[in-house]
Each structure stands twice: as C-alpha cells, then as structure tokens.
Amino acid sequence: MIPLAKDNLTKADVQDKLKEIFSHYQGDKQELIPILQETQENFRYVPAAAMREIARFLRMPESTIYGVSTFYAQFKLTPLGKKLIRVCRGTACHVRGASKVLAEVEKQLGIKAGQTSDDLEYTLETVACIGACALAPTMTIDNETYGKMTTKKVAEVLGDTSKAE
Amino acid sequence: MTRAKPSNGNKERTIYVCQGTGCISGKSFEITEALKKAVKEQGLQGVNIDFTGCHGFCEQGPVAIVEPEGIFYAHVTVADVPEIVESHLRDGKPVERLFYKDPVSGEAIPYHKDIKFYSMQQRIVLRNCGRLNPERIEDYMAVGGYESLKKVLKEITPEQVIDEVKRSGLRGRGGAGFPTGTKWEFCHNAVGDQKYMICNADEGDPGAFMDRSTMEGDPHTVIEGMTIAAYAIGASEGYIYIRAEYPLAVKRVRLAIQQAEEKGFLGDKIQGSDFSLHIHVKEGAGAFVCGEETALLASIEGKRGMPRPRPPFPANSGLWGKPTTINNVKSLATVPVIIDKGTEWYASTGTEKSKGTCVFALTGKIANSGLIEVPMGIPLRKIIYEIGGGIPGNKKFKAVQTGGPSGGCLPESFLDQSVDYESLAAAGSMMGSGGMVVMDEETCMVDVARYFLSFTQAESCGKCVPCRIGTKQMLDILERICQGEGRPEDIPLLQQLGEQIKAGSLCGLGQTAPNPVLTTLRYFRDEYEAHINEKRCPALSCTKLISFYILPDKCQGCGICARECPTECIAGGKRMVHVIDQEKCVRCGTCLEVCPERFSAIIKVSAEEVDVPSEPIPVKEKPKAAAA
Ligand SMILES: Cc1cc2nc3c(=O)[nH]c(=O)nc-3n(C[C@H](O)[C@H](O)[C@H](O)COP(=O)(O)O)c2cc1C
Numbered sequence: 138m139i140p141l142a143k144d145n146l147t148k149a150d151v152q153d154k155l156k157e158i159f160s161h162y163q164g165d166k167q168e169l170i171p172i173l174q175e176t177q178e179n180f181r182y183v184p185a186a187a188m189r190e191i192a193r194f195l196r197m198p199e200s201t202i203y204g205v206s207t208f209y210a211q212f213k214l215t216p217l218g219k220k221l222i223r224v225c226r227g228t229a230c231h232v233r234g235a236s237k238v239l240a241e242v243e244k245q246l247g248i249k250a251g252q253t254s255d256d257l258e259y260t261l262e263t264v265a266c267i268g269a270c271a272l273a274p275t276m277t278i279d280n281e282t283y284g285k286m287t288t289k290k291v292a293e294v295l296g297d298t299s300k301a302e
Numbered sequence: 303m304t305r306a307k308p309s310n311g312n313k314e315r316t317i318y319v320c321q322g323t324g325c326i327s328g329k330s331f332e333i334t335e336a337l338k339k340a341v342k343e344q345g346l347q348g349v350n351i352d353f354t355g356c357h358g359f360c361e362q363g364p365v366a367i368v369e370p371e372g373i374f375y376a377h378v379t380v381a382d383v384p385e386i387v388e389s390h391l392r393d394g395k396p397v398e399r400l401f402y403k404d405p406v407s408g409e410a411i412p413y414h415k416d417i418k419f420y421s422m423q424q425r426i427v428l429r430n431c432g433r434l435n436p437e438r439i440e441d442y443m444a445v446g447g448y449e450s451l452k453k454v455l456k457e458i459t460p461e462q463v464i465d466e467v468k469r470s471g472l473r474g475r476g477g478a479g480f481p482t483g484t485k486w487e488f489c490h491n492a493v494g495d496q497k498y499m500i501c502n503a504d505e506g507d508p509g510a511f512m513d514r515s516t517m518e519g520d521p522h523t524v525i526e527g528m529t530i531a532a533y534a535i536g537a538s539e540g541y542i543y544i545r546a547e548y549p550l551a552v553k554r555v556r557l558a559i560q561q562a563e564e565k566g567f568l569g570d571k572i573q574g575s576d577f578s579l580h581i582h583v584k585e586g587a588g589a590f591v592c593g594e595e596t597a598l599l600a601s602i603e604g605k606r607g608m609p610r611p612r613p614p615f616p617a618n619s620g621l622w623g624k625p626t627t628i629n630n631v632k633s634l635a636t637v638p639v640i641i642d643k644g645t646e647w648y649a650s651t652g653t654e655k656s657k658g659t660c661v662f663a664l665t666g667k668i669a670n671s672g673l674i675e676v677p678m679g680i681p682l683r684k685i686i687y688e689i690g691g692g693i694p695g696n697k698k699f700k701a702v703q704t705g706g707p708s709g710g711c712l713p714e715s716f717l718d719q720s721v722d723y724e725s726l727a728a729a730g731s732m733m734g735s736g737g738m739v740v741m742d743e744e745t746c747m748v749d750v751a752r753y754f755l756s757f758t759q760a761e762s763c764g765k766c767v768p769c770r771i772g773t774k775q776m777l778d779i780l781e782r783i784c785q786g787e788g789r790p791e792d793i794p795l796l797q798q799l800g801e802q803i804k805a806g807s808l809c810g811l812g813q814t815a816p817n818p819v820l821t822t823l824r825y826f827r828d829e830y831e832a833h834i835n836e837k838r839c840p841a842l843s844c845t846k847l848i849s850f851y852i853l854p855d856k857c858q859g860c861g862i863c864a865r866e867c868p869t870e871c872i873a874g875g876k877r878m879v880h881v882i883d884q885e886k887c888v889r890c891g892t893c894l895e896v897c898p899e900r901f902s903a904i905i906k907v908s909a910e911e912v913d914v915p916s917e918p919i920p921v922k923e924k925p926k927a928a929a930a
Pocket residue numbers: 473474475476477478479480482485502503504505506507590591592593594595596628629630631633634735809810811
C-alpha cells in the first residue's frame with residue numbers, strides 16, 4: 138500500500154481547483170486518467186482530498202481512483218520537489234554508464250532515486266527511457282534534457298538550475 | 303516567416319535547424335533565434351531561417367542543413383552563428399570546421415548526401431523527417447502530402463485499399479510483424495455500429511525513439527496513414543495513444559490534427575466524401591505494459607492498463623467492446639507511400655517475407671548513433687560498420703541487442719546474417735520496436751540480462767503469476783550472480799524458469815521477458831560461468847567482482863587520485879607510490895579516470911591479485927632520458 142501524504146492543503150483549496158479542472162470534462166469514466174494528469178499538474182501530486190472529489194465527479198468508488206493512481210508511474214501520492222530530476226536508465230544510457238551518473242547525482246543531492254529532499258527542493262527519479270538514446274547517458278531537469286552526461290558534468294548541470302532561479 | 307522555395311536559379315537559401323528533442327537539448331531553439339537575429343542585423347535578403355524535426359543523427363547535434371546546396375553542419379553552437387551567417391549565408395563560403403568528420407577516415411564531409419550514415423539508408427517512414435517544417439501542413443502538402451488520402455477517397459473502395467496493403471506485404475512495425483492488410487480486413491468484416499482506429503505511439507521500449515521522431519518530425523504522415531486505415535476498416539473515431547514522456551510529440555501531433563481539420567483532411571465529410579473521422583490524443587501515464595494492445599485499450603477507457611486474454615481480438619471486441627484496429631506509428635506512416643507509389647514498388651524492397659524497410663535506433667557503443675532506416679534483409683555488419691561507423695575507441699564488438707526487453711543479444715557470428723523478422727526470431731531475438739543497442743568488450747552480458755529483467759520485473763502489471771513472480775525470481779538469481787554469489791545450479795534454473803515464464807504468461811510482456819536471459823545463456827554462457835565459478839567478470843564491469851590497483855613502477859606520486867577518491871581510501875604523499883585500501887574502496891573507478899594518461903598507473907582487474915606494496919613507498923627515480 139502506498140501511503141497518502143499528510144498535507145496541509147485545505148479542503149476548500151482542493152475543491153476550488155478541482156471545480157475548475159472538472160469544467161473541462163463531461164464526467165465520463167474514461168476521463169479519469171486525463172483528470173488525474175491535470176490534477177497532478179496543478180498540485181504536483183494527487184492529494185487524497187482530490188481523489189475523493191474525483192470519485193464523486195465520476196461516480197466511481199474512491200478505491201478505483203486510488204487503484205488507477207498507483208498503477209501508473211506518472212502519478213505521485215506525495216508532493217514532488219520544486220525540481221524534478223530524472224536520470225535515464227534506458228538501455229543505451231545503461232551501457233554508457235548511467236548508473237555512475239545516478240550515483241553522482243544521488244551523492245550531490247544527498248537523496249536516493251525515488252526520494253524528495255526534506256526542503257522539497259528536489260525530487261530524484263529514474264526513468265525507463267526518454268528517447269534521446271543517441272545522446273546517452275542523459276538526464277532531465279523538469280523539461281530540459283541534458284545529454285552525454287559524465288560524473289564531472291553532474292555538478293555543472295545541477296548548478297545550472299540553481300543559478301537559473 | 304516566409305516559406306522556403308528551394309530553387310537553384312536564384313540565390314535564395316534556407317537554413318533548417320533541427321528541432322527534434324535531441325538537438326533541442328543542445329540549445330537549437332536558441333540557435334534558431336540567434337540565426338534570425340544575425341540575418342536581420344546583416345540585412346541579408348533571400349535567406350530564410352526555418353526548422354525541422356529530427357534528422358536522426360542526434361549524436362552530431364545540434365545539426366543544421368543549408369538548402370538548396372545541402373551543406374550539413376554538426377555540433378552547432380550559438381557561438382558559431384555569426385560565422386555561419388557572415389561566411390556562408392552572406393559571402394557564400396561554407397564553414398568548414400563545422401562539417402561532419404567521418405569517424406573512420408577523419409575526412410570532413412560538407413554535403414548531407416555524401417555522409418555514409420545517410421547515403422546508405424533508404425528512407426520511407428522517415429522520408430520527410432528533417433526535410434520539412436513539421437508544424438506547417440503546407441510543407442507536407444508541398445511534397446505530395448495528403449494526395450494519397452485524396453486518391454483513396456475519390457477512387458478506391460475500402461476493400462481495394464485492404465487488398466493493396468495486403469499485396470504490398472506490409473507487416474506491423476509494433477513488434478510482432480502481423481500483416482497489416484489482414485488485420486484491417488478482420489476489422490472491416492467485423493459487425494459493429496461503431497469502429498475505432500488506434501495509433502499505438504506508446505513506444506515504451508528503452509532504447510527506441512523512432513516513433514517519437516516520426517511524430518515530432520512528420521506528424522502529418524501518421525495522420526494521413528491513420529485516416530486511410532480508418533477509411534479501410536470503417537472507423538469514424540480514432541485515438542493516438544502517446545506516452546506522456548514525449549511532450550514535444552504530443553504538441554506537434556495536436557497541432558497537426560488541428561491543421562488537418564482546418565484543411566478538411568479530418569473531421570466530418572472529409573474532402574466532400576461520406577467519410578468522417580475524428581482523432582483524439584490520449585497521453586499515457588508511464589506504464590510500459592500499456593503498449594500491449596489490450597492494456598492500451600483499458601488505459602484509454604480510463605482503467606488500470608492491464609492486458610486481458612485474447613480472443614476476443616480487438617478486431618471483434620476492442621475499445622468499449624467495439625471492433626478496433628491498433629497499429630504502430632511506423633506501420634501507419636508507411637501507408638501513404640504504398641498508396642502513392644504502388645504495391646509493387648514497396649514490395650520490391652526487402653526479403654521474401656519481410657517487405658520494405660525497417661527503422662532502427664542505433665545506439666550504445668557505436669560511432670554514429672542515431673535513427674536509421676534500411677531495407678529489410680540488410681546484413682547486420684553493414685549497419686554496424688558502414689552506417690554506424692564501427693565501435694569507437696578501438697574496442698571490440700561483442701553483441702548487439704535488438705527488440706528491447708523482449709529481444710535478445712546476438713553475438714559476432716550473427717554479423718553476416720540478414721536483418722528481418724524471421725532471422726531475428728530464429729536467433730532467439732526479435733525485431734521489436736527497433737532498438738538496436740551495440741555492446742563492446744566492456745559490456746557485461748550478465749549485467750545486461752540483469753538490467754532487462756529489472757525493467758520487465760518492475761513493469762510487470764502483476765495480473766498473471768508467471769510474469770509477476772517468475773521475473774522476480776529470475777532477477778534475484780541474476781543479481782546474485784552479478785554480486786559473485788551465483789551457484790552452479792543457477793544456470794539450469796534460469797533456463798527452466800525462462801521457458802516456463804514464456805509458456806505461461808498472459809501477454810507479450812511475460813512471454814518475451816526471458817529472451818534477454820535465454821539469448822545471453824545461449825551465446826555468452828562462458829560469462830555466466832566465469833561469474834559463478836571464478837567470481838570473475840570478464841568485461842570488468844560488475845563492481846562487486848572488480849578491483850583497482852596502482853602499479854608501483856608507473857605511479858609518479860602526483861596525488862590526483864588520492865585527492866579525487868570519494869572514500870579517501872588512497873594513501874600516498876608527495877613522490878610516493880600510492881596505494882589503494884581494498885577494504886575501503888567502493889570501485890567507483892574515479893582514480894582510473896583521473897590518473898594522467900602519461901602515467902596510466904591504475905589498472906582494473908577481476909579475480910586477480912596484483913602484487914603491490916601494502917604501504918606507500920618512494921617513487922623510483924627514472925633515468926633522465928626516459929622521464930623526458
Ligand atoms: C509489453 C508490450 C509492449 C508493447 N509496446 C508497444 C509499443 O510501444 N508500440 C507499439 O506499436 N506496439 C507495442 N506492442 C505491440 C502491440 O501490442 C501491438 O501488437 C501493435 O501495436 C500492433 O501494431 P502493428 O500491427 O502496426 O505492429 C507491445 C506489446 C507488448 C506485449
């Protein structure tokens with residue numbers, strides 16, 4: 138069982154936002170995944186309170202919403218950090234040393250893959266393949282892709298984003 | 303922006319900057335903007351700045367092509383822009399230092415058409431990728447786009463379309479290679495008031511990115527092919543299921559759908575006919591199994607993407623129980639060409655049973671990595687050594703992996719075999735979605751098998767026991783072998799488990815998951831045996847089985863390794879031979895990387911003891927001449 142986050146969103150916050158999201162949909166069961174995607178985009182995760190609202194809107198049991206949310210890797214039940222860092226572990230990246238890049242990123246951020254830093258600045262994940270295999274090994278920070286990574290380049294790439302703030 | 307009209311008569315030139323995902327990561331947006339600015343500042347007339355989708359040669363990115371002459375620039379940066387604009391676009395003198403250098407001969411090659419990576423390809427699916435602006439439907443129409451659809455709607459019946467596609471020999475490019483025309487016929491003949499046409503753009507195989515590049519580089523081809531397919535089967539609703547990790551593809555496909563609707567190639571009563579089609583985009587949510595057709599259908603319906611047994615096949619009972627056809631991006635992108643150039647033309651390429659071309663994502667330990675499209679039946683050697691330019695760094699070829707997590711690793715002896723559905727399957731691998739990852743002597747085959755199993759094990763949806771539990775058992779065994787804790791009985795156990803999982807799993811994921819293990823057991827059994835019996839990793843790759851040593855006769859006591867070592871396990875001192883504390887060493891390899899090449903004092907070994915001092919000793923003075 139994946140635990141739900143203890144968050145400090147108020148019920149009203151969630152309801153207001155979801156009302157706006159629901160206005161883009163008809164309330165068909167097939168809309169569940171797009172609704173979850175939009176919810177996640179807004180909150181950077183799927184809050185427990187949102188699942189309840191979605192269940193009501195689609196007239197489905199809340200357990201189904203939870204089941205779908207946990208099935209797909211895209212949906213997070215705990216808040217993501219401000220920056221989402223992903224190290225690609227595709228085949229091409231693997232044979233060109235992705236695990237070393239990952240180890241270096243873990244070392245520099247002080248968190249392991251799958252974790253979020255305590256200050257909610259970073260979330261580190263691995264991703265199965267981002268499809269930029271010719272530039273292996275690769276990593277992404279939010280929507281930026283960084284190719285031909287080396288352990289040495291890690292500091293530069295991570296520094297790149299902290300400066301951009 | 304004005305449209306490029308490449309004509310050789312006047313001096314009009316267009317520079318096309320690649321804006322595929324790879325090149326964008328190399329800042330090609332910024333390059334495009336800088337070019338526009340510089341051309342404006344120089345007040346150049348007759349120079350257009352435009353962009354295209356992926357050229358396929360991502361490794362050389364960011365790339366740009368100047369038309370009409372076809373000059374190809376590699377590794378362009380924003381800093382190169384003034385020189386390109388002033389020297390080439392203004393004074394007509396191409397910038398030689400940005401030409402592509404052949405990895406074998408070292409020769410600089412100015413023209414796109416002379417680069418072996420391109421000249422040996424035969425592009426059908428990728429014909430427009432890198433050649434036109436994917437965000438403008440007019441560019442696609444200017445090269446004959448949507449003419450096939452018009453022709454079909456005007457003069458060909460759905461039955462005739464099916465017949466033509468059948469006769470062309472086109473087989474599905476999603477992996478299994480099922481004949482496309484026959485698939486359409488099943489759905490055409492199925493009874494139902496509503497039918498659905500689905501394009502499978504999930505492309506979950508790690509190591510494959512051709513569907514992405516096709517959608518980013520030529521989205522209209524996919525839409526045109528899909529519309530023709532929908533006409534053939536009688537569908538009025540269509541879905542393109544794209545994985546969420548591909549935001550640019552989603553954006554370009556959405557834009558293309560909108561443009562096609564505006565031009566009357568999609569929507570109600572297309573081109574004045576009685577045929578209507580509405581296409582919707584569905585974004586996947588990060589589950590590899592959703593590429594499997596029945597799981598994909600469940601996902602579109604808003605459920606967990608879990609496969610179900612077949613029959614009933616989607617052709618009879620698919621989306622919401624209605625007759626449905628599911629085709630891969632590349633299968634659909636081929637259709638307009640078959641209608642345009644004819645079945646004989648298409649069938650003349652390829653082998654007897656595998657017609658046409660195949661697209662591969664050539665990656666890994668290869669000089670020219672990127673997307674290639676070659677005739678079916680081409681010998682593997684040609685792909686790797688001629689198009690791919692061989693293995694970099696004078697390393698030895700070891701294996702090529704095709705078919706992603708469903709495929710296998712093929713050894714050197716396969717190099718002269720033909721690449722097609724049948725011969726890959728006979729070798730224990732498969733075409734799959736077209737990933738082709740080259741491995742050299744430094745790649746450990748047991749680790750590769752472990753890698754793929756860790757992927758399939760994590761992606762197994764959990765519905766059927768053989769896949770859910772079997773892959774976990776196989777992974778545990780592979781992990782212990784890589785850690786040096788393998789047991790002699792592990793090899794037959796892996797073999798037996800693999801065969802049972804293949805036979806007992808519900809869907810293609812489990813039915814093919816053991817392939818990477820079974821093929822490496824078949825072709826690289828000696829590596830498994832070395833790991834198990836000698837606790838040795840022949841590729842010097844598995845960290846638990848390797849050690850690093852500093853050679854006393856080479857070390858000059860410079861101290862770089864000791865400074866860089868993350869665990870501070872290197873003892874030394876000025877002009878002292880350094881020594882690694884094997885207990886503390888985590889085998890990260892940093893010391894080997896940083897040791898200056900002129901000393902090359904550090905070696906990596908497996909299951910070997912190297913005679914080195916236990917404490918730092920003074921460096922032996924060398925005779926003057928040798929030191930110089
Ligand atoms: C685990 C699994 C993943 C798959 N992933 C894909 C995929 O990403 N893209 C694809 O086109 N087909 C994929 N397939 C194959 C599809 O089930 C289906 O056969 C294919 O889309 C049919 O298209 P085609 O006839 O044009 O080849 C996958 C199959 C399995 C078992």
